[in-house]
Amino acid sequence: MNAQSVILPDDLSQLSDAELRRLELKIARKHSGMFPWGAVAWAFGNLAVWLSLWPLVFTGLLPLWAAFPIATINLALVYLPTHEAQHDIIARPGTKLRWLNELVGHATSWMMITPFEVFRVTHLDHHRHTNDPEKDVDITSMAPGPWSAIWAAIKARQPNAKRSADYVAALARNGREDLILLSLIYKLGFIGILGALAWNGYALEALFLWWLPYQIAMTYIIFFLSWAPHHPGNESGRYRNTRSWRSAVGNIGSMGMQFHIVHHLHPYIPLYRTPAAYREMRPILEARRCRLGDL
Amino acid sequence: MERALKFIAGILPLIFAFAFMVPVIDAGMQAVGVNAPFGLSTLSTALIIGGAWGVFAQITGRWV
Numbered sequence: 001m002n003a004q005s006v007i008l009p010d011d012l013s014q015l016s017d018a019e020l021r022r023l024e025l026k027i028a029r030k031h032s033g034m035f036p037w038g039a040v041a042w043a044f045g046n047l048a049v050w051l052s053l054w055p056l057v058f059t060g061l062l063p064l065w066a067a068f069p070i071a072t073i074n075l076a077l078v079y080l081p082t083h084e085a086q087h088d089i090i091a092r093p094g095t096k097l098r099w100l101n102e103l104v105g106h107a108t109s110w111m112m113i114t115p116f117e118v119f120r121v122t123h124l125d126h127h128r129h130t131n132d133p134e135k136d137v138d139i140t141s142m143a144p145g146p147w148s149a150i151w152a153a154i155k156a157r158q159p160n161a162k163r164s165a166d167y168v169a170a171l172a173r174n175g176r177e178d179l180i181l182l183s184l185i186y187k188l189g190f191i192g193i194l195g196a197l198a199w200n201g202y203a204l205e206a207l208f209l210w211w212l213p214y215q216i217a218m219t220y221i222i223f224f225l226s227w228a229p230h231h232p233g234n235e236s237g238r239y240r241n242t243r244s245w246r247s248a249v250g251n252i253g254s255m256g257m258q259f260h261i262v263h264h265l266h267p268y269i270p271l272y273r274t275p276a277a278y279r280e281m282r283p284i285l286e287a288r289r290c291r292l293g294d295l
Numbered sequence: 296m297e298r299a300l301k302f303i304a305g306i307l308p309l310i311f312a313f314a315f316m317v318p319v320i321d322a323g324m325q326a327v328g329v330n331a332p333f334g335l336s337t338l339s340t341a342l343i344i345g346g347a348w349g350v351f352a353q354i355t356g357r358w359v
Contacts, residue, residue, distance in 0.1 A: 159308050160356025184304050193306070195314030203322035204316070 001074050006030060006280060012287040024284050028266035031277040035097070036089055036270040043081030050074035050111065057205055068208040075111065075217035079225070080255060080271060082108045086120040087267045091135045112214065113190045115182045118171065125170040130241040135173070137166045141226040142233035149231075151279060153222035157215070162207075221255075231258030238265065243291035244278060251275065258295055263286065310359070312349020317341045 006026045009015065015023075053071055056062035065254035084090055091097035106118035122137045129135035131142075131283075140156050140163045143149040156163040171179050199208040227233075229242050242264040247254035259274040262281065269277050278295075285292055303310070307338045320341035324331065331340040 024315075047317065154359065155357070158357040158359070159352055184300060187307065188303065188310075191311050191314050195318075197314050198318035198322070203315075203318040206327060207323075209321050210317070 004071075008283050012283055015287070019066075020284055020287060024265070024281060026279045027277060027284070030280075031273040032266065032269045034270065034273075035091075036084060036272065038272055039084045039270065040090060040100065040104060042077065043085075043108050046074050046077050046081070047111070049105055050078075053209055054205070058202070058210065061253075063145045064205060064208050071209045072213040072216050073215070076220050077256075078108050078111045078217070079221050082119055083123070083225075084114065085116070086123050088198060089268060089270050110186070112232065113186050114216070115179060115186055118167070118179050118183055119177070121174050121176050121179065122167050125174060127264065130264065131230060131236050135170070137163070137170045137235065138222075138226040138230070140166065141222050142230070143227060144232070146223070146227075149227040150219060151222055153219040153227070153231065156222065157218060181222045186210060197272040224254045224257045225260075229257050239288040239290045243293060244285075244295045245293040246295045261290060261292075306353065308352035309349045312345050312352065316348060320345050330354035 006023060008023060012020065018278065023294050053067045054076075056068045056253065057064055062205075081104050085101050085108075088101060089101075090101035090104055102116075105120070108118050109116040109131055125135070126137050129137075133138065133139055140150065140161070141152055143152040155161060167183075168228050171177060192212060194206045196201065197224060224247075228245065228247070231243070235241055242261045244259055246262045256271050256274060259278040262269060262274040262278045263271075265281075266277070317338075318341070323329075324337040324340065329337075331337050335343075348358070357359045
């Protein structure tokens, strides 16, 4: 990590594209390269809490009505550590802690009934084709307003949803058709576990500890990670396809996505550093005519 | 093998309905004390509701 502050000239409009780029990269590098202990602790802590809910509820130590909101928070929180691992932020290939990066990814993504490699391949594809109506796997989350975005997120999980077809197409485009079968195995495994629990007297536990929290969390995640930062989703180009915005539920409530533009420009910056990187980079982003809202 | 997998993938709504929705509806009715109509058991009612919903999802491609 380079802790040296980057001094920007007062008038950035006089700088060339290359000079702006150089300054932007300097700031990005300053906020990257550190080990995100928080994301690792978050991943395993969240997993441990969610797993502990099951015996606590089965033994009657915790009522189901109390466990349900905790499970929902767990499912909502599970994606971000996986996301850090998808971008090799915990450890890059060939480094000593690479195993930990992969472990975080695999240990968390199954809770969302998706293989880690599917998340990785399709999410990196989203970065390559952001807002492309044909190739962006997240394009179906686009909607004119927040309520229609919530409805779009629900529709995206229906059996014949275009989103599923878009994911399959992205896997095929990246030469990873093998992951289609693995995805199906995960889905069948999920139904198998839910069914085994349900037919053995734990139907409501399966419903309120996994299925319903997963549905609520997915809607929340698609809303804040996909719809809000790209809305209205009709512009392409590095500096226009993502925006910053001030969320009504704050930065924590929107899972840090207010600064998602920094993530799209420099996906190797850990989530917890994106606010600081954004504040430092803001004059450059203004000069680039990015959509910054009032943040 | 591929044909079998495609077949299974094609009937996931029905599998989900009978594997999970039926026992959930049954347990839900018992938990809130809802009596099944026409002298049916809660499980029979759950099979009718869950099964019909599964068939709807299987045909239309959507649950809602």
